[in-house]
Amino acid sequence: MKKRTRAIAAWLALALLCSFLMGAADLSGQANERDENEVYRLMTPDFRELTQVTGKPDQGDEYISGDNMHYRVTRVDEANKTAETELIGAYRMPDVSWLDESAMSVTALRRAIALYCTHSDESYEPTDGTSSDEKRGGIYDVADAFRNAMEEKGVTVYQSDETHHPHDAGAYRRSRQTAMQLLEEGVDCIIDIHRDGIPDPESYETEVKGKDTTQVRLLVGRSNQNSGANKDFATRLKAVADKVYPGLIKDIFIGKGSYNQDLMSRAILFEFGTYTNEKEDVLTSTRYMADVLYRTLYGGVTGAAGVGSDVQYKNSKTAPADGGEGKGGWGGVLVLILVAGVALLIFAFVQTGSGKGTVHKVKRTFQEMSGGLFGGRNRKKD
């Protein structure tokens, strides 16, 4: 035993040394990866350009355009850097007629949101002098401005200043820990703040209420159990923005990742402009976006789009009984139970090789897990 303990210590020391060497080597040097980013064009079925996205999209990715048309990527042409889409139809946006209700009064018990930046290096080239700052990117200034705008409305904002370098696929693993800590504060939603990597600044430049500003793209991950609820939240935000600040929200991209949105049903990723935009224009958009988020979370009447649990509303004359927020949740529960059930059956079948054996195995699993509560006593001895 002593020999093994020594061996474990030696191997852990060796592993730590390897870690150190791997770290010190820092093979690729992520200094300015922006140059290497490919831009793909999403094309309509009649081959008109819909939008541009950073990097290769995947078959099955979905896209809700500025005019709320719903597309699905059907084929990706790597040679021409294009992605063909099929038109699913006009997206049925949530009803936000409650926004017109002038007599509405809101009594909130507690309002709180959380902000963090997964890609801590992201910056705005014209203002910050670089698109990627390895210490602390200009994206934190955008997060600060967004926090200030929300705080002015009386919302408590838990913002993490933690960085998650380097800007690689592991950044989401590191920011997951930050997100989890923020969620312990019992917030109403959690937002991961980014900026896009499209070189053309005009793709995001716009004018809202007579002021030069930049648009915001919303990103929803479809590889998690909260996908339906998150998509629901995103469309709710867009519906409110379309009414109050038309043109502010550029579009919604529903990609294959999870972006840590499995942690909460109201988790979302905002892309504030792109790296070639002036940061001042982006900062202007944070005020509008804060207003949109505030109205979506707290500005409605119960069930329209609001959080319900923490906010009490009066005067719900025009509000639907349940604005549909729960739909995504119930859908997620069904999908989750279905996936878990199918996985259990597959495992049981693989282990036993017969239908009868599968049933017996599933029954025994439930017996063991419930301490014999379901289907008789647990015969396995401790």
Added chain:
Amino acid sequence: MSIGLVLLSVVSVLILFGVAQRVLDKMQLTDRAALLIAAAIFFGGLLPNIEIGRVSLNVGGALVPLGVCIYMLLKTDTAREFWRALAGSVITAALVFFLGRLLPDEPEKIWIDPNYVYGIAGGIVAYILGRSRRAAFICGVLGVLLADIAVGVMNWVKGIDQQLMLGGAGALDVVVLSGLIGVLLSELVGEVIERIARRDEQSRREQYESRSRRREKAK
């Protein structure tokens, strides 16, 4: 929050808890020990992190899984299994580190969530090296922890003052998820391969027996 969303959160946690208990149960732990460890991971994840300088350790997300790994290493049946598990975790760490660098980083181009890939890498490495569930858990957990340490060291070497968080997301941390995915994968792959091997052996035995019978008849 609507009932649907509350139920979604509850069901997610219950399923993860159930999977954790099942996976731990498969690693020569008793039902009760598996349940206790799963509970320690879940409730330990809610405790405040232990701060040591710029390193932050979560009890449920890092310390409990690490403790389970060390216990399993000490309890390995053979020296070969022991060394394979350790070698596997260093290989997995290297894989996790390089996958982090190579996989797509921008949200629009992610084709598989990186957080699930690390467990798959751990499971594959463990299966190739040891064909053992315990090794798969050790590779998944230690692999991610070591890769996180590597990234932390890399940042410090570059002069970036970034906190090194280990298992900070508690039960939902990639450290725990990788361990669980690793075991489930090695279980699935192992069972399928063993089943195919058993079937081949059975058909060979049947052929041999029918040949023997024919020979006896001929005599």
